Structure formats: structure tokens, C-alpha cells
Amino acid sequence: MSIGSSKLPPQAAIPRPGSSVRGPQQQPQKEPARPDAGKSAPRSGGTSAKSQAKGKGDTAGGLQGHQGLTTGGSQSAREGGFDSPRDPRAFPDKAGLERLQGEAARPAPRGPELPSREAPPVAPELPQQRKTTDRESSPAGRPLPDGRAKLRALVMDRLLAGMKDAHDRLATFAQNPGRLGVANLNMVLAESAFTYAPWMEASSLPARRVGMANLLGVPQSTSDAALLRELMGEIHQGFVEFQASKPGLEARRRYDEVLQRYETMQVQPVVPGHDTGPMLAELQRLGIAHELSFTRSLILHPLLLAVGLTPDEGSDTQVMVAGLTLEELGSLVAHMRRLNPRLTNKLVRQLLLLATTDKTRGIRKGLGGSGVKDVQELARQLLRLQVTHHLVV
Numbered sequence: 125m126s127i128g129s130s131k132l133p134p135q136a137a138i139p140r141p142g143s144s145v146r147g148p149q150q151q152p153q154k155e156p157a158r159p160d161a162g163k164s165a166p167r168s169g170g171t172s173a174k175s176q177a178k179g180k181g182d183t184a185g186g187l188q189g190h191q192g193l194t195t196g197g198s199q200s201a202r203e204g205g206f207d208s209p210r211d212p213r214a215f216p217d218k219a220g221l222e223r224l225q226g227e228a229a230r231p232a233p234r235g236p237e238l239p240s241r242e243a244p245p246v247a248p249e250l251p252q253q254r255k256t257t258d259r260e261s262s263p264a265g266r267p268l269p270d271g272r273a274k275l276r277a278l279v280m281d282r283l284l285a286g287m288k289d290a291h292d293r294l295a296t297f298a299q300n301p302g303r304l305g306v307a308n309l310n311m312v313l314a315e316s317a318f319t320y321a322p323w324m325e326a327s328s329l330p331a332r333r334v335g336m337a338n339l340l341g342v343p344q345s346t347s348d349a350a351l352l353r354e355l356m357g358e359i360h361q362g363f364v365e366f367q368a369s370k371p372g373l374e375a376r377r378r379y380d381e382v383l384q385r386y387e388t389m390q391v392q393p394v395v396p397g398h399d400t401g402p403m404l405a406e407l408q409r410l411g412i413a414h415e416l417s418f419t420r421s422l423i424l425h426p427l428l429l430a431v432g433l434t435p436d437e438g439s440d441t442q443v444m445v446a447g448l449t450l451e452e453l454g455s456l457v458a459h460m461r462r463l464n465p466r467l468t469n470k471l472v473r474q475l476l477l478l479a480t481t482d483k484t485r486g487i488r489k490g491l492g493g494s495g496v497k498d499v500q501e502l503a504r505q506l507l508r509l510q511v512t513h514h515l516v517v
Contacts (some may be wrong), residue, residue: 139172146403194474224468234464240428259387271339271340272340272341274339275339275362276358276361277362278362279358279362279363279366280366280369283366283372283422284372286311286378286422287313287379287422287423291375291378291379293309293311294307294383294393298382301386301391303388303463304461305390306391306392306394306454306457306458307392307393307517308393309389309394310396311423312395312398312399312400312421313421314419314421315359315417315419316401316418316419317401318363319352319355319356319359319403320401322336322355323352323355323403323406333351337351340354340355340358348410349410349411352412360418363422367422373437379423380425383425383427383428384427386469387427391469392429392457392469392473393427393429394430394431394457395429395430395431395434395450396430396450397420397422397424397431397438397444398416398419398420398421399419399421400419416433416434416437424442426441426442427469429443429445429472429473430442430443430444430445431446431450431453431477432444432445434446435447435480435488435489435490443476443477445476445480445490446480446488446490447490447492456499456500457472459498460503462499463500463503463507467503475499478498478499479498479499479502
């Protein structure tokens with residue numbers, strides 16, 4: 125069973141370069157009266173000239189107002205942001221990262237300027253922008269001194285939300301756990317998963333790459349591999365700081381409590397041990413080696429049964445089984461409990477550890493094929509021993 129702008133004022137007051145705008149107060153000078161003009165001459169000429177000047181003034185003012193509304197509307201659209209709420213599995217607040225990159229790449233304010241005909245696109249900005257110098261705003265300038273710290277804080281916020289999500293899913297399922305004695309929690313909180321979304325944007329959009337380089341404080345000429353390593357290092361540091369922070373420790377405490385409930389109910393949660401998403405292919409393309417900790421999920425716990433990447437992964441306290449998918453491992457646990465209803469969560473983990481250990485050669489092995497039959501037979505044998513009181517459990 126699976127667990128499941130404000131509006132900107134128009135800029136009509138600033139004329140475009142090279143254009144002359146006639147204000148409403150400017151009127152054409154009257155021509156001097158001709159000597160031979162009599163009193164009976166029609167005065168419609170003066171009236172017509174006034175109407176024509178008034179019409180030109182109104183037209184110019186209307187054009188200015190239209191230009192101001194157009195400019196203000198485009199700025200409002202850009203500064204409002206285009207990103208909708210993202211999928212929970214994607215990176216650590218995609219909109220938040222874009223705002224950080226936009227702040228890092230944003231040029232310094234240089235006083236009032238004339239509006240250009242084609243305004244360049246700008247990334248969504250933080251509510252309070254930070255003033256930068258001309259040197260900092262140049263592509264080869266210095267990065268924001270707090271750019272890395274903001275990136276780590278963003279990672280920590282997303283980790284806190286992820287831990288709360290895991291807790292809430294488990295707590296909800298515990299209200300009605302069913303009779304199978306197993307719960308699949310298909311969720312991963314790994315550094316690789318948090319790195320993938322911002323890196324793919326930076327590697328595909330030049331503007332995002334400039335923002336990423338400025339945020340991390342590296343030159344624009346930095347290679348893709350070196351830039352990715354810098355990003356990986358900051359994501360890792362965010363994970364480390366989260367686990368040592370007060371909110372992180374509190375989230376872990378609540379997570380431990382809900383897992384203890386599962387131990388009491390004798391329902392074994394099963395989780396993926398690693399992220400196996402597209403970030404691994406990207407690392408291989410760039411020739412970057414990584415440790416298993418880069419893809420290992422943060423929600424691993426000794427009371428969980430996890431799917432491993434390699435047979436030698438895991439330990440006596442953290443049982444990880446390689447060779448099966450999450451669904452296959454969950455089904456195996458459910459079948460073991462049908463064969464032996466007396467199995468506790470601890471016995472389930474011990475039997476699986478025993479079935480994946482080659483005592484003759486002293487190595488771990490994957491579970492599959494005959495290994496699945498072996499663990500099922502171990503469950504039957506244990507039941508017979510329990511019934512006949514040959515084994516005290």
C-alpha cells in the first residue's frame with residue numbers, strides 16, 4: 125500500500141529621444157493682420173488654427189499616455205514573476221532561486237534613464253532589492269557577499285518543508301494502516317534532487333547561468349563542470365546546516381516519533397534509499413564523480429527498510445536491500461507477513477539482512493530470483509520455530 129505589483133504609474137512624462145512633444149499650453153502664434161483685410165473678412169482661419177493646434181496637443185498627450193501604460197504594463201508583468209507553484213518534488217523553491225539569481229545579476233541603479241524601445245527581460249526580483257556598485261553589477265564583477273548564504277537558507281527552507289511532508293504522510297496513513305503490515309513511502313530528499321532543477325535552468329538559459337555564476341561568486345568563464353561542483357558544494361552545505369539547526373532537529377524529533385508509532389503498530393515503512401533521477405546522467409555527461417551520499421535520501425532511518433543501489437550498502441542498523449524496486453520490496457514484506465503473521469518489524473528487517481548476506485564469502489548480495497524464495501522460506505521456518513517454542517522472540 126502506498127502513502128500516498130502593484131501597478132506602476134505610466135511613464136508619459138518622459139519624451140522619447142529625438143521627439144518633440146508640444147505641451148497643452150503651447151499655441152501657434154497668430155499671423156499679423158494684412159493691411160487690406162477688412163472688418164468683414166471671415167475669422168474662421170484663426171479658429172481653425174487653434175483647433176488644429178489643440179488636436180495636435182491632444183494627440184501628443186495621448187501618445188505619451190499610451191507609451192506610459194505600455195511601459196508600465198510590461199514592467200509589472202516582468203516584476204510580478206511568471207512562475208506558478210511548482211511540483212513538490214522539484215527544486216527547493218524554483219521561484220525563490222530565480223529571485224536570488226535575478227538579484228545577483230541585476231545591474232546597479234544609475235539614476236533616471238530614458239526608456240528604451242525594447243526593454244530587456246529581467247528575472248523576478250526579491251521584495252527588497254540590494255544596491256550594488258557598478259563593479260559588482262558587471263559580468264566579471266564581484267558576487268553578492270550573501271548570495272551563497274541565501275542559497276543555503278533556501279535549501280534549508282525546502283528541507284524543512286520536505287521533512288514536514290514526510291511526517292504528515294506517515295501520520296495520515298497511520299490512522300488507517302490496513303492489514304498488509306507494510307507502507308511504501310515513495311519520497312526522496314537528496315542533494316542530487318535539489319541540485320537538478322537550478323542546474324538545468326542555468327545550463328539551458330544564458331541569463332540564468334550569469335545569475336548562477338554571480339550568486340556563487342565565480343567568473344563567467346567558469347566551465348560547466350566547475351560551476352556545477354560549486355553548486356553541489358552549496359547544496360551539500362545547506363543539508364549539513366539544516367541537520368544541525370534547531371528547526372532541523374525539531375523536524376527530526378517529530379519524524380522519529382511517528383516512526384515509533386509504526387514500530388508499535390507493526391507496520392514496516394519502505395522507502396527509496398537514493399535518488400535515481402536525471403541528475404546522475406548529467407554528472408556522467410560532465411565527467412563528475414560523486415559519493416553515494418550525494419544521492420542518498422535524508423529521510424533514511426534505522427526503523428525504515430530502504431532500497432539500496434549496491435548490494436554492499438547498508439548495515440545491521442540501517443537495512444538496505446538491492447536488486448528490487450520499491451514496489452517489489454513492499455510486496456515481499458507483505459507476503460512474508462502473510463506467511464508468518466508473527467513477524468515484527470525488527471524480525472522482517474533481520475530476515476532480509478540475513479537473506480542478503482553471503483556468510484561464506486563475507487559479502488552482501490542483491491536480492492532477486494532465488495533470493496526472494498530464500499527469504500520466504502526463512503519466514504516459514506521462523507514461524508515453525510515460534511509455534512513450537514523452540515525460539516523465544
